[in-house]
Amino acid sequence: MFNVEPQEQLTRQEAAEFEQHVTARHKKMTNSAFWVGGLLLANILCLIPFLAGHSLHRYWESIGRALLVTAFPLFLWFVMRVGFVWSSWQSARETRKEFGDPL
Numbered sequence: 001m002f003n004v005e006p007q008e009q010l011t012r013q014e015a016a017e018f019e020q021h022v023t024a025r026h027k028k029m030t031n032s033a034f035w036v037g038g039l040l041l042a043n044i045l046c047l048i049p050f051l052a053g054h055s056l057h058r059y060w061e062s063i064g065r066a067l068l069v070t071a072f073p074l075f076l077w078f079v080m081r082v083g084f085v086w087s088s089w090q091s092a093r094e095t096r097k098e099f100g101d102p103l
Contacts, residue, residue, distance in 0.1 A: 010099045022092040029088045033081040040074040043067060 010018065049056040050064030057064075 015099075018095070022088075022095075026085070026088050026092065029081070029085045033078070033085050036074065036078045036081045040071065040078050043071050043074055047071065 047064065047067045048054065050060050050067065051057065052060075
């Protein structure tokens with residue numbers, strides 16, 4: 001972080017465990033982000049028939065607004081998940097940089 005050499009080095013076993021943990025964690029975060037992104041996309045696609053000029057616009061007040069209201073938390077959840085993916089990747093990258101490439 002401050003151009004200081006680390007006081008300890010990872011052993012091969014610790015490095016392998018670290019890589020295994022990082023890979024599993026990053027995969028879990030990425031899958032979660034894809035699922036939430038899919039839910040958000042499905043919600044937005046379901047909203048389209050209720051917009052003006054479409055056949056179901058007469059139900060905008062009852063169904064369309066409910067879909068719109070659910071899209072906002074889904075968007076927030078998606079942004080948080082993408083942030084978790086980025087922070088997971090960034091943390092692993094900084095650890096590899098500090099302790100050297102383990103493999």
